[in-house]
Amino acid sequence: MRIDAVHATPGYAGFFFDDQRAIKRGARQDGFTYDGEPVTDGFDEIRQAGETLIVDVELEDGSVHRGDCAAVQYSGAGGRDPLFRAEAYAPVVEGPVAEELVGRDASDFLAIAELLEELQIEGTRLHTAIRYGVSQALLAAAAHDSGTTQTDVLADELETEPATGPVPVFGQSGDARYGNAEKMFIKGVPVLPHGLINSVEKIGPDGEVLLEYVEWLVERSEELGPEGYDPRFHIDVYGMIGEIFGPPYDRDEVVDYFEALEEAAAPYPIQIEGPMDVGDRADQIAAMVELREGLEGADVGVDVVADEWCNTFKDVREFVDAGAADVVQVKTPDLGGIHRSGQAVRYCEGTDTRAYLGGTCNETETSARACAHVALATDAAQVLAKPGMGFDEGYMIVENEMRRTIARREREQRLANADEVTADD
Template sequence: MKNSPTIRDIILAPGNGSFFYDDQTAIRAGAAHDGFRYLGAARTPGFTTIRMPSRSLGIGLVLSDDVIVWGDMMGVQYSGAGGRDPVFQVDTIEALTRSVVIPRLLGADVSNFLGACERVFAYHEDKRLPLAIEYGVSQALLRAAADHARTTLAEVICSEFYLPVPDKPVPIYAQSGDSRELNVDKMILKSVDVLPHGLINSREKFGVSGEKFRDFVKWVAKRTTEIGEPGYHPVLHFDVYGWIGLEIGMEAQKIADFIARLADDVPGYRLHIECPADFGSTEAQLEEYAKIVALLDRRGTEARVVVDERCNTLDEIRLFARSKAAHLVQIKMPDVGSIADSARGVLVCKENGVGAYLGGSCTETDLSARAAVNIAVATQADMMLAKPGMGVDEGISIVGNEQSRLISILNYRNSQNSLQNGRAASA
């Protein structure tokens, strides 16, 4: 093994995310489409238009042995909503990175991933660094540790968190964007494990009393049997962006009744409903989601509630998991910050018997998506998002191929270790 490398220089590379940043408040208020853009004024601070191209900032760590490893900083699609950090501004993030983060990185020993994260992500002026910085820099630090150890990123996580090296893939979940019907067909033809997200983010898509949404759910289930391979039976996962609460009412009983009826519409399918309502604060979300979960559990349905909004940081993930205020928690990685905390989030969920969905955003990059796969496999999350982008094919390819390569490497190493142990035992 090489001597412990340090960081001797830093490179920054402005780049593009894989989709757009969207002003959720303006969209929820009924902003009209004009082709791909939205009409009207932005409502969320930091947005200059309702839909803005997503940007990223790559950070390259030049190690003492001249190897350069990278990570990508960015925000999520609905930045500034649901308690999230403001929309990502490259110039602002770059200035803070240069003034605060780079001095902390220079000379750091990157052989200890968790130790390096703790040093670099210390509070600045009594505040946490922007989570986009934590997210991108931690990707680079993990790659530096893996380069030093001559292992995969997943094996570094297993070593740091004392986890067994896995040999099983994690189910992949794809999101459709607005091209719902076309992209559902793509997902089914590719036998995606979990589908389709659906982007039910407006009254137009949800329908009066939710009838339009119910019809869509039934159509997706029917379509899986019409064009899917024999025996194909995916989990059905829909993100409704709070519209059950907005349209049906902000009462746990009414929301649970609606979700239970949805489950009855598609018998035999596991049904995930993400963000059935947004109660406006973490405390209210925690209390009301716990009621919805308890009501559904008493009914014994195949419906599961997934929390996203108001459950962003590791501390909030811990609160929801311990309170059983969701059946699954979306660990939205750019909102969590350091990917070390995303790994902790999965483990916290598993410790409390709550499902862990390692998610993220369509605005991410190929680099951050590949790092996420390693976290998901190492911690054995219950499912992970096919990202980045909204094109379906690209996300499935990037995440699916990275996972296939990773599992093949881990299985190869396991077989080599078994072979060596067998030779040693017979010697």
């Protein structure tokens, strides 16, 4: 079915853009905002409203299919594309992008999505947020055209066997790391709580605050979790472990600290995201390889998760090839087209690295649902509950999208099996 039109409407995302460099340099929190001047290009304030560009792809039958352009909370940091301003990019989507799409067959999802990856405007590739949002709309249009689910479209294009049950959801607490964690325990969330440990105050000068928090997680999980609950703790420290045990980063001290974290989390597994941020991709990979070797040598069973400097599909490949992480975050808006996230998850197959299909609190319900289909199509190790930092809404959106898709696929399979039996009779 032919694409007839492409429309773009500026809107709001599910959270905020934050100047990570300014926060790491000690910007003081003032209520929900921060005092001080931004230091990352494009920011007017250290914290400002998240934006999205709503993309509508209209097909010749009059149906309209939506995707939302979104960028991560910490835009412009760690090698990512600059701050995304929806008003500035709307003419790009309705102009050069629409010119490339109109008249194409909606069923050619992968070919069109790859075209967008290579498209350049005045010598510059499209912002990752544009590739992300437009590809979501194209995926929805392809599913409509084929009369199937987005999961099935992706599975066919990526040559995968979809998951038969919901992929484990990773809950994100934001700064409400106690109250939101308790909500997660009550709902039996499999991976939690993220924690947002992005300052010395939150981790402690010697890491003591985080250790106490992990001990609390164990205690409350056993008090509030459902029968048989076996959570996996996942803490994002935004490089702060490297900060307090350095600079320069001291591997031996970090290994000792990880051993303490493992003991605090027992009997549950724990994984630490972004243990250090050394300033560029090559050095980050080297530091994480060195840390994993140190952990293995000391028989410390804490998994390391790659985030900073692991943004593009190429970055994911390099982290995986180097064995730099037990888990690699596929940060969906940073990879551009949504199919790229699926390809990145697939790249982890057959390696020692598990794929965490992540993203950001600063997305929308539309992009979150699209990512749920990527998770199912590729059977990722875990998928982020998003958008927002309230937890409940994002968990509902992602978990329910997976459940309704699985239920639909099971119904369709039962009908197909019944038709085969009838035909045989």
